[in-house]
Amino acid sequence: MEEFNDPKPFIKWAGGKDKLYSQLEQWLPFNITKGDFKNYYEPFLGSGAVFFNLAKKVSFDNVVLSDINEELILVYKVVQRDVSELMELLDQYKNRYSKLSDIDKEKFYYDMRFSYNNQRFNINHKKYSELWISRAAQMVFLNKTCYNGLYRQNMRGEFNVPFGKNYHPSIYDQKNIELVSKLLNRVEIKSSDFSSILDNVLNNSFVYLDPPYRPISKTSNFTDYYKLGFTEKDNNRLMEKLNLLNRQNVKFMLNNSFPLNDEYLKKYYANYSVNLITANRMMSGISSKRGKVSEIVITNY
Numbered sequence: 001m002e003e004f005n006d007p008k009p010f011i012k013w014a015g016g017k018d019k020l021y022s023q024l025e026q027w028l029p030f031n032i033t034k035g036d037f038k039n040y041y042e043p044f045l046g047s048g049a050v051f052f053n054l055a056k057k058v059s060f061d062n063v064v065l066s067d068i069n070e071e072l073i074l075v076y077k078v079v080q081r082d083v084s085e086l087m088e089l090l091d092q093y094k095n096r097y098s099k100l101s102d103i104d105k106e107k108f109y110y111d112m113r114f115s116y117n118n119q120r121f122n123i124n125h126k127k128y129s130e131l132w133i134s135r136a137a138q139m140v141f142l143n144k145t146c147y148n149g150l151y152r153q154n155m156r157g158e159f160n161v162p163f164g165k166n167y168h169p170s171i172y173d174q175k176n177i178e179l180v181s182k183l184l185n186r187v188e189i190k191s192s193d194f195s196s197i198l199d200n201v202l203n204n205s206f207v208y209l210d211p212p213y214r215p216i217s218k219t220s221n222f223t224d225y226y227k228l229g230f231t232e233k234d235n236n237r238l239m240e241k242l243n244l245l246n247r248q249n250v251k252f253m254l255n256n257s258f259p260l261n262d263e264y265l266k267k268y269y270a271n272y273s274v275n276l277i278t279a280n281r282m283m284s285g286i287s288s289k290r291g292k293v294s295e296i297v298i299t300n301y
């Protein structure tokens with residue numbers, strides 16, 4: 001894989017690691033830039049910030065990027081295969097939107113959200129088709145104009161994030177999305193629960209994991225973040241898989257919010273090295289509630 005200049009995430013995502021990357025970088029395996037790992041896996045992809053940052057310096061023979069959110073993965077696959085068509089549609093939306101009054105911009109947003117939600121029944125997420133391109137364009141546009149770039153669905157599977165009152169959004173950066181498309185052309189992108197990805201990790205791999213955060217207070221609500229949530233049971237499944245990878249000598253790095261008690265630390269991470277970094281958590285919709293919280297980085301090296 002040739003080295004890529006400066007690819008960046010092209011969508012906003014809750015828990016996105018772009019700003020935190022410089023802190024995370026110090027916990028990567030020290031020899032990662034020397035070509036010591038042939039394969040890279042990122043099963044909680046989100047905006048892909050860690051992979052995009054890594055790709056500036058490291059090239060892997062095989063890369064597998066995945067996430068359980070099939071609407072998110074649909075967008076990645078369209079960027080991978082049909083980026084020009086995607087940009088054309090985004091230009092159309094951008095031009096129409098930019099000419100509207102603020103009130104009409106809000107209406108434009110809700111009309112698009114309505115259409116996006118209605119279209120979901122016409123999409124076969126298992127089979128790539130032309131329809132994916134317009135769906136991806138709507139998703140990117142909604143992502144850049146909704147509140148805080150959140151992706152939240154109600155129990156019926158409808159995207160229900162309100163208008164973000166961003167009247168002059170930057171929808172996409174042409175150079176970047178073309179660069180990302182080129183980069184994605186060489187990687188495997190999958191919509192999947194993490195377990196089947198981690199069951200098929202090859203030797204000589206590095207795995208980066210960024211699961212949804214554990215609630216750090218009683219009021220933090222996982223279901224706000226993704227309709228399926230990430231439960232204690234999921235965390236147990238994840239730790240079982242990681243213990244297995246560890247036995248196979250696969251190296252991994254995992255992020256999570258700082259556990260409040262030692263019991264949790266002991267239960268899950270006793271065999272690994274636990275490091276602390278601080279993050280401005282962006283999970284809460286209410287800006288006054290955002291603050292510095294600690295975050296843990298677990299490594300098995």
Ligand SMILES: C[S@@+](CC[C@H](N)C(=O)[O-])C[C@H]1O[C@@H](n2cnc3c(N)ncnc32)[C@H](O)[C@@H]1O
Pocket residue numbers: 013014015016017018043044045046047048049050066067068069192193194195210211212213226229230234
């Ligand atoms: C904290 S975000 C990842 C953020 C990412 N590192 C970034 O920089 O944008 C967690 C991601 O895990 C995904 N996810 C939740 N449950 C999952 C599961 N069981 N298997 C795979 N992915 C899952 C969510 O859809 C979400 O995109």
